Amino acid sequence: MRFDPFREIEELTQRMDRAFGGSVNGQLARLAPPVDVHEDEQGLELTLDLPGVQPDDIQIEAENQTLTVQAKRTYNRGEGRTAHRVERAYGTFSRTFSVPAKYDLTKVEADFDHGTLTLRVPRSEAAQKRTVQVRSGGQLSAPKTVDAEQGGTQQAEQAQQG
Structure with a gap:
């Protein structure tokens, strides 16, 4: 596994939050789950x-254009039990993602299986x-693929002028 300084900082922050009662400035700590x-x-x-x-x-x-995932895992010590070590993260997990406009957030699909949440965000129709x-002299020529992200409007305008 490669060294990832941001992950190391995030893990250190989480450990510090747990060490000091799981709160920051009187609020519950929010933990960020790893994501691919x-x-x-x-x-x-x-x-x-x-x-x-x-x-x-x-x-x-x-x-x-923002996708937010929040989840909560509560700690249940139970009556008559003494905790000698608690290293797993408990509390509210939260991640927020900025999603480009080329994706349709109205059609997000979510699947949760064995502790893994998978979100699918389809591209927008546009x-x-x-x-x-393209017509040339009233005849149809070979079809051309136009990618809306890469100047499709510009190509269409050139076709109308030519």
Whole structure:
């Protein structure tokens, strides 16, 4: 595993939060679960590790090009038990992601399986590649693929002028 200074800082912050009662300035500490983000032709896929979290304790909000995931894992020591060491993270887990406008946050799908939350955010219809047939002298020529992200409007304007 490669050295990741940001992960090391995040883990150190979490340890400090736990060491000082799990609160920062009188508020419960918010822990950031690790995430993998992948992109393909269909859209984005975000995978978060939320071990020990129940599906009912997960809240996902998508608004204004922002995707927020919150989950809560509570610590239950139980009556008559003494804790000698508590190293696992408890409390509220939270991650917020800025999502580019080319993705459609109204169609987010979420799956939770064995402590792993997978979110799929499809590309918006306007950002999808599509085939456009160009007419020349009243005849259709070979179809051309236009990518909305990479100047599709510019290509369409050139086709109208030519």
